[in-house]
Amino acid sequence: MIYLIDDDDIQNTINVRIIEIVAPEREVRVFKNAKRALEALKEVRENAMEKEPTFLLLDLNMPQMNGWEFLKHFEDRQNPWPVYILTSSINEQDKSRADKFPSVAGFLSKPLTTTAFEQIIAEY
Amino acid sequence: MKRDGYELGPDGFSQEEMQQLMPHIEILTYNRQFRELFGFDESQIITAKRLFTFIKDDWKKLFGQELVAMYNDRSSFEAEFEIIDAGSQTRHIYLSVNYSPEDYDKVVYGLLDITDLRVSIEALRDSETRYRTMFEGNQLGVIYANRMTSVIRFNPAFQQMFGFSSQEMNELNENDILYPEYHEESDRLFGLLRQGQIRSFQMEKKYKRKDGSDLFANTTVTGLFDNRDNYYGSVTILEDVTQKMANQIFIERQNDELKKINTELDQFVYSAAHDLRSPIANVIGLMDLIRQEKISDRAREYLDLQEKSLSRLDEFISSIVNYSKNSRLELNLSNFDLREMIEDSIAQHQHIPHAGNMKVKVVTEGECELKSDKDRLNVVINNLVSNAIRYMDCNKEEQKLEVVCRPVEDLCEVTFRDNGVGIEKEDLEKIFELFYRANHSSEGTGIGLYLVKETVEKLGGTIHVDSEFRKGTEFKFTVKNYNDRVTS
Numbered sequence: 001m002i003y004l005i006d007d008d009d010i011q012n013t014i015n016v017r018i019i020e021i022v023a024p025e026r027e028v029r030v031f032k033n034a035k036r037a038l039e040a041l042k043e044v045r046e047n048a049m050e051k052e053p054t055f056l057l058l059d060l061n062m063p064q065m066n067g068w069e070f071l072k073h074f075e076d077r078q079n080p081w082p083v084y085i086l087t088s089s090i091n092e093q094d095k096s097r098a099d100k101f102p103s104v105a106g107f108l109s110k111p112l113t114t115t116a117f118e119q120i121i122a123e124y
Numbered sequence: 125m126k127r128d129g130y131e132l133g134p135d136g137f138s139q140e141e142m143q144q145l146m147p148h149i150e151i152l153t154y155n156r157q158f159r160e161l162f163g164f165d166e167s168q169i170i171t172a173k174r175l176f177t178f179i180k181d182d183w184k185k186l187f188g189q190e191l192v193a194m195y196n197d198r199s200s201f202e203a204e205f206e207i208i209d210a211g212s213q214t215r216h217i218y219l220s221v222n223y224s225p226e227d228y229d230k231v232v233y234g235l236l237d238i239t240d241l242r243v244s245i246e247a248l249r250d251s252e253t254r255y256r257t258m259f260e261g262n263q264l265g266v267i268y269a270n271r272m273t274s275v276i277r278f279n280p281a282f283q284q285m286f287g288f289s290s291q292e293m294n295e296l297n298e299n300d301i302l303y304p305e306y307h308e309e310s311d312r313l314f315g316l317l318r319q320g321q322i323r324s325f326q327m328e329k330k331y332k333r334k335d336g337s338d339l340f341a342n343t344t345v346t347g348l349f350d351n352r353d354n355y356y357g358s359v360t361i362l363e364d365v366t367q368k369m370a371n372q373i374f375i376e377r378q379n380d381e382l383k384k385i386n387t388e389l390d391q392f393v394y395s396a397a398h399d400l401r402s403p404i405a406n407v408i409g410l411m412d413l414i415r416q417e418k419i420s421d422r423a424r425e426y427l428d429l430q431e432k433s434l435s436r437l438d439e440f441i442s443s444i445v446n447y448s449k450n451s452r453l454e455l456n457l458s459n460f461d462l463r464e465m466i467e468d469s470i471a472q473h474q475h476i477p478h479a480g481n482m483k484v485k486v487v488t489e490g491e492c493e494l495k496s497d498k499d500r501l502n503v504v505i506n507n508l509v510s511n512a513i514r515y516m517d518c519n520k521e522e523q524k525l526e527v528v529c530r531p532v533e534d535l536c537e538v539t540f541r542d543n544g545v546g547i548e549k550e551d552l553e554k555i556f557e558l559f560y561r562a563n564h565s566s567e568g569t570g571i572g573l574y575l576v577k578e579t580v581e582k583l584g585g586t587i588h589v590d591s592e593f594r595k596g597t598e599f600k601f602t603v604k605n606y607n608d609r610v611t612s
Contacts, residue, residue, distance in 0.1 A: 008402065014409035021416055061398055073150070088401040090442050091394055092499040111409030114416075
């Protein structure tokens with residue numbers, strides 16, 4: 001199960017399709033709101049029936065709860081799953097800031113490409 | 125000395141007359157100090173005529189008058205005069221001339237060198253004048269206070285600063301005009317001074333003028349101690365810094381405002397760049413998906429062209445953001461390996477068509493561990509790498525890029541040498557100008573090299589370009605290495 005967290009519908013369409021092309025056997029859950037994603041993760045931790053995510057793809061710039069806030073809550077609740085940041089930010093500081101979160105496994109620039117995704121999926 | 129009677133003319137003696145008089149005076153004996161005073165050695169014969177030449181011209185006439193008067197009246201005389209000694213120095217001499225009590229034909233000349241005394245008196249007079257000038261005509265307020273810190277003397281500047289009349293001043297104690305919050309500290313320091321634990325102190329104080337307005341002053345208080353080291357009063361020097369303080373507060377306020385604007389602008393650039401790039405990323409992503417579908421070769425070709433245009437727009441946005449950052453933000457220094465940075469940059473540019481054909485060689489001569497602004501230097505390197513790839517000459521057998529890094533004193537010098545298409549002479553001097561595009565068919569934005577130059581300069585270095593059309597181009601730049609333990 002792969003979690004996609006992004007408020008942008010087009011991005012989600014693209015990313016779902018790329019996953020479909022590269023790894024059609026994988027399931028995808030899309031969250032347009034980072035808070036919903038946190039709630040879903042809570043369910044997963046509490047209910048053994050729920051499917052665990054393999055990893056998360058997280059956008060940074062989102063309304064209500066942005067990627068940074070999500071990461072903070074995510075780590076405070078000791079979620080064990082790796083997070084890949086997928087952003088259109090070209091700010092170098094964002095990258096160094098992301099590196100400080102132990103759960104962040106990678107920092108990718110939008111758009112996600114099949115090649116980039118193949119490299120990630122190869123690890124899981 | 126032998127005495128002879130001489131008539132003194134109405135105007136005393138002329139110099140010539142004195143010259144005639146002198147041979148008649150015969151020097152019988154003298155002591156060592158006398159000899160040394162004039163700088164004679166033992167073998168030299170000292171004549172009165174010779175001695176006379178040592179006397180400063182202004183004094184010769186007076187000296188002659190005194191001398192003749194003495195010979196005529198059989199009196200004695202004392203005089204102060206100046207001589208030029210053997211070392212051409214002016215010396216003040218006190219002279220006492222008396223008839224010898226044993227032999228009235230003999231005269232005793234006693235000479236005392238009082239040069240040092242004279243110099244001391246002059247110095248004293250100077251210092252008094254200086255002191256008076258300082259006290260009366262100074263911009264700084266000066267107050268003398270007695271043991272109990274009541275004012276006993278003050279200068280005009282002080283009175284002007286506060287606007288009190290002399291009468292009012294005389295009844296004033298410092299704490300009367302000092303803001304209460306300063307009393308404790310001021311009293312404490314005066315206490316230490318009185319006990320002799322400190323000799324002076326400085327303090328910034330806030331006073332109230334007679335008209336009620338505030339006065340900020342830097343004060344320096346120096347204790348006055350008598351011979352037995354007992355405190356008997358103090359001198360306070362006040363510098364009015366009210367205007368300075370007002371300026372400082374104004375500057376600080378303005379500075380805060382500028383900082384706020386800068387942060388807002390940074391925030392604006394950041395979100396504007398993000399919002400501009402998001403749709404581009406979407407379109408590029410969608411185009412990628414279209415390529416996965418069954419489409420005609422022509423459609424595929426159009427997609428490539430579309431992607432090229434979008435990439436150009438994307439680069440333009442990055443350049444603008446980098447330019448804005450470079451001009452406004454402070455350097456953010458850290459240590460890193462330059463070679464690694466160059467190799468990473470080359471790897472990141474492999475997606476450009478034909479990039480894989482380029483043979484790249486990175487050479488490091490000496491230590492390449494650098495302390496500089498990593499993000500900024502990345503902008504420079506990325507631009508030069510991307511230019512080298514974009515302007516490869518595919519007609520040549522091999523496409524080559526050589527990058528050489530070497531430390532030069534406190535700088536690091538980096539050379540990018542390629543065998544690409546080269547730059548024409550007329551373009552060469554303009555390529556660092558904003559929005560100048562040498563290759564008219566190129567996809568460049570005209571910002572890249574301008575940004576490179578600006579950034580290199582911000583990093584404390586310079587950049588030069590050398591190129592031969594169709595042969596290749598060499599960019600050589602330096603950046604300051606802030607790492608001071610590096611020895612080249």
